[in-house]
Structure formats: C-alpha cells, structure tokens
Amino acid sequence: MNTIVTGLQWGDEGKGKIVDYLTESADVVVRGQGGNNAGHTVIARGTKYVLHLLPSGILWDGKTNIIGNGVVVDPVGLVAEIERVEGQGVSITPEKLLISDRAHVVLPLHKELDAAREAALGDRKIGTTKRGIGPAYADKINRCGLRVADLLDETYFREMVGHRTADANEVLAKFGLPTFDATEQADEVLAAFARLRPHVSNTIPVLHQAWKDGKTILFEGAQGTLLDIDFGTYPFVTSSNTTSGGSCTGTGLPPTAIDQVIGVCKAYTTRVGSGPFPSADEGLSQYLHDLGREFGATTGRARGCGWLDAVLLRHGCMVNGTTGLAVTNVDGLDNYETLRICTGYEIDGTVHELPPADRHAWDRAKAVYEELPGWQQDTTACTSYEQLPEKAKAYLDRLSDLCGTPVKFVGVGPDRVQTLVV
Ligand code: IMP
Numbered sequence: 001m002n003t004i005v006t007g008l009q010w011g012d013e014g015k016g017k018i019v020d021y022l023t024e025s026a027d028v029v030v031r032g033q034g035g036n037n038a039g040h041t042v043i044a045r046g047t048k049y050v051l052h053l054l055p056s057g058i059l060w061d062g063k064t065n066i067i068g069n070g071v072v073v074d075p076v077g078l079v080a081e082i083e084r085v086e087g088q089g090v091s092i093t094p095e096k097l098l099i100s101d102r103a104h105v106v107l108p109l110h111k112e113l114d115a116a117r118e119a120a121l122g123d124r125k126i127g128t129t130k131r132g133i134g135p136a137y138a139d140k141i142n143r144c145g146l147r148v149a150d151l152l153d154e155t156y157f158r159e160m161v162g163h164r165t166a167d168a169n170e171v172l173a174k175f176g177l178p179t180f181d182a183t184e185q186a187d188e189v190l191a192a193f194a195r196l197r198p199h200v201s202n203t204i205p206v207l208h209q210a211w212k213d214g215k216t217i218l219f220e221g222a223q224g225t226l227l228d229i230d231f232g233t234y235p236f237v238t239s240s241n242t243t244s245g246g247s248c249t250g251t252g253l254p255p256t257a258i259d260q261v262i263g264v265c266k267a268y269t270t271r272v273g274s275g276p277f278p279s280a281d282e283g284l285s286q287y288l289h290d291l292g293r294e295f296g297a298t299t300g301r302a303r304g305c306g307w308l309d310a311v312l313l314r315h316g317c318m319v320n321g322t323t324g325l326a327v328t329n330v331d332g333l334d335n336y337e338t339l340r341i342c343t344g345y346e347i348d349g350t351v352h353e354l355p356p357a358d359r360h361a362w363d364r365a366k367a368v369y370e371e372l373p374g375w376q377q378d379t380t381a382c383t384s385y386e387q388l389p390e391k392a393k394a395y396l397d398r399l400s401d402l403c404g405t406p407v408k409f410v411g412v413g414p415d416r417v418q419t420l421v422v
Helices: 015-023 075-087 108-124 133-141 154-174 182-199 203-212 244-249 282-290 310-320 359-364 390-403
Strands: 003-007 028-031 040-044 047-051 064-067 097-100 217-220 260-266 269-271 304-306 324-328 338-347 350-352 366-373 407-411 419-421
Touching: 003 015, 003 244, 015 040, 015 217, 015 260, 015 324, 015 407, 015 419, 028 203, 047 075, 064 203, 075 182, 097 182, 097 203, 108 133, 108 154, 108 182, 154 182, 203 217, 260 269, 260 310, 282 304, 310 338, 310 390, 324 390, 338 390, 366 390, 390 407
Parallel strands: 003 217, 003 260, 028 064, 028 217, 064 097, 260 324, 324 407
Antiparallel strands: 040 047, 269 304, 338 350, 338 366, 407 419
C-alpha cells in the first residue's frame, strides 16, 4: 500500500507525527518537494526530534529514506541537520538516506536573495522562512539552477557558481546590497557536500524497484495545500506543489503507484507568514499560545490561530484526491466551551463553498460559522477512538461530512502512542 501524506492547511498540521506513525509499516519514506523550510516535529521514545530535510523514517532502523528530485537541498543546512540528529543517537548511513542526483541545490546566495526580496517587498512581504526556497525554485524554472549531480564535478560546479554569483551580484548591486564572492560560495557548499556525496544516486530506479517488489512506500508531504504554488493563497504560498501531484513529479513514481492519500489537518487552523486567513480568531490564538502551543518548529514564530475552516478543507480534499483524513491536535480544544466551524465564505452578499482565486476577494471574505458544543474533557489519555468523548466524535463527524472524506486518524497529543486509528 503506497500512501501520500499531505497537509490540508497552511503547513504545520502535524504531518510528521502521522508520517512517523505510518512509517512503522513502511519500507521506504520519500520526500518530493520543499526544502528545509519544513519543520517536522516527531516525539519518539520520549525524545523530541525536529526534522527539516530528512524524511521522518530516518528515526527508524531498516527503512530507506529518499530525498527526491523535487526537493531543493541546502547542503550546508542538511549536514548541520544530519549532525544534530546523529548527536541524538540516530545513525545516518548511505543505505538509510539516499539523495536524488536531480534535486536542486540551495546556495548561500539564494538565502540572501530571499531575505533581500522580502525586505524590498516591505508590508507586501510573503513572510518566508528565508531558507532560499523561492530563489532556488525560481532558478530551477529559469533553467539556471544547479543540481546535486553538478556537485559531483567540482570544476563545473565552481564555474556555474561563478556565473550565478555574477548574475545575483548585479541584482544586489541595484538594491545597494552587499554582493557575494563566488569562491566562498562554492567552497562552503563543496565542504558540506563531502559529507553528503556517499548518499547521492539516481533514486528513480530505487523507487521503481521498491514498487515492483510490492514494498510499502510513504510519500511525506511538506507544507500544506494552501501554500501550494497553484492551489494555495497565491502569492502568499511557497514555491512548490505541496499537493499530492507534487509527490509524483517530485519522486519519479507515477500516479498509478499511489493507493491512498491521507490529508492531515488540525482540529482548528493555524498559519505563519502573511496572507489571508478568514477564520482567524484572536481569542483562540491567545488561548493556544497560553497553553504553550503553536510556535513554529523552523522559525519559532507564534502561529496565528483560528477555527476549523471547512471551505479550505473541502478544496484541499478535492485537489489532493484525499481518501482519508488525519485530524491532529484534537486535545488543543479540550477545554473550550463552544467550538466553531467555518462552512462558507460570504463575499459581497453571496456565500461560497470553495475559496476564491481573486486575491482581492479574499480581503472581503467573511467566515460563515456554525457552532458545536465543546467536549470539555481531557482526551490526551484516550487510547482508542471509542474512548473519545461523544461531543468530540460529533465534531469529527461534522468535519467529515463537510469535506466528504472519512476520518481515519485522530491525534490527541504529541507522542507516537497518542495517534488513534478510526
Ligand atoms: P518559503 O517556503 O520559505 O518561501 O515561505 C513561503 C510561505 O510558506 C511563508 O508563509 C512561510 O511561512 C510558509 N511556509 C513554508 N514552509 C512552511 C512549513 O513547513 N510550515 C508552515 N509554513 C511554511
């Protein structure tokens, strides 16, 4: 059974935990898009791991983990992450971690260009993670990017970094910003790449062999549907296809290899960075922050919080072809008296069931809510779906009805054992 795990909101849905749970029965875990803008928190054996580029299966022995062609790899960041995770007692061998030779490389200059562009945008900024993701994907699409395969040939890599640096410097000079030294750029990346080299290969036949052999493949999505370059709240999105289709183009496995798509969402909604958020709610944000919840794993930023938005989830289930929902952080709502679910957007007097494309319509969209009674009971000790309070089950049933997709998993806490199967 090959499964895509995809986020249905603006990232941070708790995908790492669901992936970690599904990894137990997986042979291969593969990432197909994004880069170290992602931050997946997994708590296993009482230890907290924060993963950015490494697939979550890395925490298990005997699994193959693949960073696919659709990912943008920052070699310096990846080596730092490998060293940190190895320092927590996890071995990362070339058999356990494979990096596609077709993946694009994030250079130090991409990170600076990301920051410079954000600064230039002023109050129109995207609120990026400043990990160089946008500029690296832009180079890929502009056909001037460097791929991991290019790093294998040092002379060629240095020459290409020279060209790319000269171009970047022209832009930076225009903005009166500091320029780069091409040799320093190349030295830094090549030094990091020495640790990664044994992990690099053509990962496409490895994945196809696993498929042919009937192995279980898990596709670990990063970010979420509303950050998708096509289906998200453009331009406040990331620069890749975060939806299920990106798992195919980003790995080389075709749609016919996919058996199920699990869409992960929180029991409420959160967002970091700029952009529309119709169901945002100050009171709920304050409540969750006071509980010490909802601070970003990558940047530490406090996330904005709001009510569950079924308009967005309906859209997400459509474009991902979601076959089942995994609803996480149900325990976050344990003590709330009355809960709300956004069922439509009122825009200029008409209620819409799906989100608009027009960026100005978002500014006028008012959430239409229905209210449900909270369960006001601790769910964190529940070990089966049946043990959940009846009102919590009613809340989940309503969500499932609104999206036309069954709930398959429920998260009631950060630990591996706090994932209930429906
Ligand atoms: P970028 O991916 O760094 O270019 O950032 C673009 C947008 O995506 C910003 O709003 C970021 O906050 C958001 N973003 C990127 N990665 C994640 C993630 O893993 N979780 C949540 N938001 C993310």
